[in-house]
Amino acid sequence: MAYDTIAQQWRVPLGLPFLKLAAAASVLALGILLAAGxxxxxxxxxxxxxxxxxxxxxxxxxxxxxxxxxxGITVPAGLLSRRHLAWSMVETIQVHRRSGRGLAGPTLEIDTGDSLHLFSRLDLGADPAEVADALRTARAGSPGGPG
Known part of the structure; x- marks a missing residue:
């Protein structure tokens, strides 16, 4: 596999930010309408x-x-910044399926030992299991990777 073919990114689905902004307007309007003094x-x-x-x-x-x-991989670091993690820093890439407490569905977990990065389907715009497979493939094909 050529190294330049494994570069890939996952993003929030396009409609989700607009849904959040519409919800914000609705919540504000409801707060004002239901104020009743x-x-x-x-x-x-x-x-x-x-x-x-x-x-x-x-x-x-x-x-x-x-x-x-x-x-390696690049993950969010704060609200708007990003952090690149070399493959040597990544300990595990796993998908966990959780239910209860409002958290349902699979979650991609990337553990570096020092930090844990969690991504849902809404963060990635794709199935976390498919993203985990792509990350493992990229890691195996990287210079010095386990593959």
Whole structure:
């Protein structure tokens, strides 16, 4: 496999940020409409709308959640920055299936020993198991990789 063919990236689905922004507008409108003289409801609606707006804007400004190339993977580090992890830093790439507590479905886990990076289908725009397979393939084909 040629090294330049394994570079790939996964991003938030295009419609998701717009859904978050629409939800923010709806929450704010509901907070105002249901206020009935209570100043706390619009304030809480405004705070929830601000959080949803920030979350949606982050998805628009930095939609790529995970990228892979021959040297390693690139993951988010904070809201807008990114961090490149060399393959030597990556200890495990696993997919866990969880249910309960509002977390259902598979989650891609990338463990470096110092940090744990978790990605859902909504983060990747793809099935986490397929992404894990692609990462393992890229790692095996990298210079100095286990393959």
């Amino acid at each position: 209570d100043p706390l409801r619009p304030v809480l609606g405004g705070l929830a709308a601000a959080v949803l707006t920030g979350w949606g804007l982050r998805d628009l400004v930095a939609p790529v959640r995970l990228a892979v190339d021959p040297t």
